Amino acid sequence: MSDNDIEVENLVRVYGRGAGARRAVDDISFEVRHGEFFGILGPNGAGKTTTIKVLLTTLLPTAGRVSILGHDVVRDVQRVRRRIGYVLGGDKGFYDRLTARQNMIYFCDLYEVPHRVQRTRIPQLLELTGLTARAGDKVETFSRGMKQRLHIARSLVHDPRVLILDEPTSGIDPIGAREVRDLAAGLIRLGKTVLLTTHYMQEADALCDRLVVLAKGRIVASGAPRDVKQLAGISRVTELELTGVEQRRLDALRDIEGVTSVHVDVSGIQQIVRVQSAADVDCTAAIVRALESEKVERIATREPTLEDAYVALISSQDGKA
């Protein structure tokens, strides 16, 4: 038997027919090994959720083969469903006027978990997710972060080996997101294989052993986070905080030798500029010269993050459009 818990081969998913047909996922392949924390990254519309829904068996693939623990998601639907757990982002997915414990019972029965097992597992999972004290409260009174933790508890009721987390920290406050991240990281220690989709690069960098970056339905990079950073071809990032600099002067930074890309985030009158460059070129002096007479409030050089690599990869794909 393969070491891979998840295998995706040449997956294609097309929505609609004829001239209006849209390829949401376009011939992607990857595998997730047992005990691995695997990430799928990509902007909105990249095909992340479509891929997840195919894995969950709620969407049929147009072409390709997808299997979980050796079971085909089209032919062995029931076997796949018994062996995977999943957390979909957002605060829905419960009977919100029932309590957390009642919802857990509902999902235990839905997954045919015997009552004697439920009696120990439900308190264990509520404890694991820090919800024991609120087990008797209606879910509608829960914060988004608490609902997300309840989703994780719910996803574990049938003790699945593979867990799929679709943007589990989306829309949660930083403290709640950290709690969910800690919980997700702990799943590996429980012997689970985790597949995560997220918009948050720090989250992916911290949690994932390996990942793929999707853009327009295709894989544009894959490997460990450090491999993806190398693939993006950036080795150095110079970050500047400026105030009121004209766009043409910022555009001029792109002409500096060794600069691979320039990204500007504007917040009020403040501009945060990230200049990405090759490792063997120190552009700092040239950047300072180019912005001479402008007010530079801060300048710093750092190693590229996964977010830098992600932005560079996605930007290059947008440039191909």
Place this chain on the structure above:
Amino acid sequence: MIPRLRFLFTAWLFHLRQLATLKLYIFDSVVLPVILATIAVRLVGARGDDGGTITTVALGAAVMGMWAATLSGAGGAISRMRSMGLLEPVVAAPTPLATALAGNALASSTLGVYSVTATLLWARYGLGLPITVRSPLMLVVATLATIAATAALGLLLSVSLVMYPRAQSVSNIFEYPLWILTGALVPLSLLPGWIGVASWAIAPAWGVKAIQASVTGAATDFGVATALCVVITCAYWALSTALLRSVERLARERATLPLS
């Protein structure tokens, strides 16, 4: 089989609890039958009919309320599950979707017990009309059969809602035709013959006949009506399960499961 039945019970119980917090549903299942019963028994009472006729009319009104509650409860259950984000998780579970929806449909119809009880009590004590039921045991059995029948019909209608999220507005138009087809609103004998023939395929219509027979104590009529009600109800359940299986696959093909 036993885990499925246990889940059916859980789905029924929790859906019932959830429904009990919804104002529109409470109106349909709690207030509407009493209003309908008041109008119906006043009309019949004004003609000076006997207790049996008044009771039959009152119970017809109760079935009308039961069906209204089933339509808004069972039919609306799919829309609510979709808007609560529950439809996809339930579909993605190993238990067949039909079992979850059956629990919801049964929960909706269960409040029909209230419809019947409240209608009889209101007519007797609220309106002071003579209410006579020859066989209370037959009435209980007939009511349970009618609950199962309306739930099964609600489940059959809800199949379309998995596939077509906007079909809820269409399903609402089934409220009045069923009131007529079951003979709950007007006795079928007063209507054109083809309506009576069409009603043979409607399980709740046999449920209404069984309820009417329990009022008069006609054991043979009760037995035939109840048996046919049960047989047609089983056919509805089987058809719904088969349809749901293929509709679920179609929904997975066309991506119509999520909120849209």
